[in-house]
Amino acid sequence: MPTNKLNMEHSISNPPLHEAYKILLSKTNGENGFDDQFLVEECELPLIDVSRLAESGDEVRREECKSEIFKASQEWGFFQVVKHGISNGVFSGLKLEQEKIFKQPFEKKTKENKFFNFSAGSYRWGSLNATCIRQLSWSEAFHIPLTDMLGSGGSDTFRCFYICSATIQQFATQVSILSKTLADILAEKMGHKSTFFEENCLPRSCYIRLNRYPPCPLASEVHGLMPHTDSAFLTILHQDQVRGLQMLKDGKWIAVKPNPDALIIIIGDLFQAWSNGVYKSVEHRVVTNPKLERFSVAYFFCPSDDTVIESCSTEPSLYRNFSFGEYRQQVREDVHNLGYKIGLPKFLLSTGDKIVCMNMYHEFNFPTSTGT
Numbered sequence: 337m338p339t340n341k342l343n344m345e346h347s348i349s350n351p352p353l354h355e356a357y358k359i360l361l362s363k364t365n366g367e368n369g370f371d372d373q374f375l376v377e378e379c380e381l382p383l384i385d386v387s388r389l390a391e392s393g394d395e396v397r398r399e400e401c402k403s404e405i406f407k408a409s410q411e412w413g414f415f416q417v418v419k420h421g422i423s424n425g426v427f428s429g430l431k432l433e434q435e436k437i438f439k440q441p442f443e444k445k446t447k448e449n450k451f452f453n454f455s456a457g458s459y460r461w462g463s464l465n466a467t468c469i470r471q472l473s474w475s476e477a478f479h480i481p482l483t484d485m486l487g488s489g490g491s492d493t494f495r496c497f498y499i500c501s502a503t504i505q506q507f508a509t510q511v512s513i514l515s516k517t518l519a520d521i522l523a524e525k526m527g528h529k530s531t532f533f534e535e536n537c538l539p540r541s542c543y544i545r546l547n548r549y550p551p552c553p554l555a556s557e558v559h560g561l562m563p564h565t566d567s568a569f570l571t572i573l574h575q576d577q578v579r580g581l582q583m584l585k586d587g588k589w590i591a592v593k594p595n596p597d598a599l600i601i602i603i604g605d606l607f608q609a610w611s612n613g614v615y616k617s618v619e620h621r622v623v624t625n626p627k628l629e630r631f632s633v634a635y636f637f638c639p640s641d642d643t644v645i646e647s648c649s650t651e652p653s654l655y656r657n658f659s660f661g662e663y664r665q666q667v668r669e670d671v672h673n674l675g676y677k678i679g680l681p682k683f684l685l686s687t688g689d690k691i692v693c694m695n696m697y698h699e700f701n702f703p704t705s706t707g708t
C-alpha cells in the first residue's frame with residue numbers, strides 16, 4: 337500500500353492522542369509521563385509447561401506442574417505458560433481480526449450501535465480522567481463481556497461482531513477453560529478444593545480486552561498503558577512480537593520478552609485478597625514504540641458483582657471482606673476523584689500498614705463502563 341494511503345488510513349482511525357497529549361502538556365508545565373528512577377532489565381519470566389496437567393496417568397508430573405504454578409504466583413505474580421493447547425493459527429487469526437477492527441475510523445469506533453455494534457462503553461482510548469501526562473495511555477481498546485463473544489445470552493448489539501470473529505470466539509473458549517483450571521489449582525494449593533470459581537466466575541462476568549498501541553513519536557515520554565494492577569482473579573494475556581510489556585519486581589521494571597508460544601498469566605487483586613497476600617497482584621505497564629504498532633489480547637477471569645471476597649486463610653485477614661461490585665465501585669470513585677486507582681490498599685484492615693499505590697487505573701476510565 338502506498339505510504340500516503342497508509343498514513344491517511346491511520347489518521348482517520350487513530351484516536352486523537354496527540355491532541356490529548358498537548359492539552360495535558362499545557363496543563364502540567366512540560367512534566368513527562370515516565371519515572372526515570374527505575375532501571376529496566378530484561379528477564380525471563382517463569383515458563384511452565386501446562387500440558388503436564390492433562391497427563392492423567394502421571395500424578396508426579398501433574399503435581400510438579402501445580403507446584404510450579406503455586407510458586408510462580410507467590411514469587412512473581414506473573415508467569416508464562418506453554419503447551420496450553422491454543423494453536424499459533426488462532427493467535428495469527430486474532431491479530432488479523434484486531435487489525436480489521438481497529439482500522440475502522442475513530443468516529444465509527446466511538447459511536448455505539450454502529451458498524452461492529454459494540455455494546456455501550458466498550459471502546460476506550462487515552463485516559464478520560466487523566467490530569468497529567470503520567471496518566472495518559474497511548475492506546476485504544478475494546479473491553480467486551482465474554483457472553484457477547486460466545487453468543488450465549490449476549491446482547492443482540494454484538495451479534496455482527498460475534499459472527500465475523502470465530503477466531504476470537506475460539507480463543508475466548510479456550511482461555512476460559514485454562515483460567516478455571518489455573519484458579520482451581522491456586523485454590524487447591526491454599527487448601528481449598530471447592531466449586532467457588534465454577535459457581536461465581538461465569539462467562540457473563542468475564543471480559544476480553546483487545547488492545548492496540550499506535551506508534552508513538554513521544555515514546556520516551558508517554559506510557560502505552562499506565563502502571564496498574566488487574567482487578568480480576570487472574571488475567572491471561574497474549575502479546576504480539578513487539579516489545580513493550582513491563583512488570584515491577586523488587587522495585588525494578590522488568591521487560592517481558594515476547595514469546596510467540598507463550599501466554600502470560602497475571603495474578604489480579606482478587607486472588608491477592610482471597611489468598612490473604614500469598615499470591616501477588618503485580619503492577620505492570622506498557623511502554624510505547626516510536627515506529628511499530630503493537631497488539632495484545634487480555635482475558636479477565638472475574639466473579640459476578642455480588643460475589644463476596646474473603647480470605648481463605650486461617651491467618652489474621654489483611655483485607656476486610658468486600659463484594660466484587662463494591663470493589664469496582666470504589667475503584668470507579670477513586671479514578672473519578674483522583675485520576676488513578678488505589679485498589680486493594682483501600683481495603684486493608686490495619687491502616688498502619690497502608691501503602692497508597694499510585695496505580696493508574698485504566699479499566700474503569702469510562703464512568704458507564706461495566707469492565708473489570
Ligand SMILES: O=C(O)CCC(=O)C(=O)O
Pocket residue numbers: 545547561566573575581620621622631632633634
Ligand atoms: O498489552 C499488554 O501487554 C498489557 C495489557 C494489560 O495490562 C491490560 O489490558 O490490563
Ligand SMILES: [Fe+2]
Pocket residue numbers: 564565566571620
Ligand atoms: Fe493489565
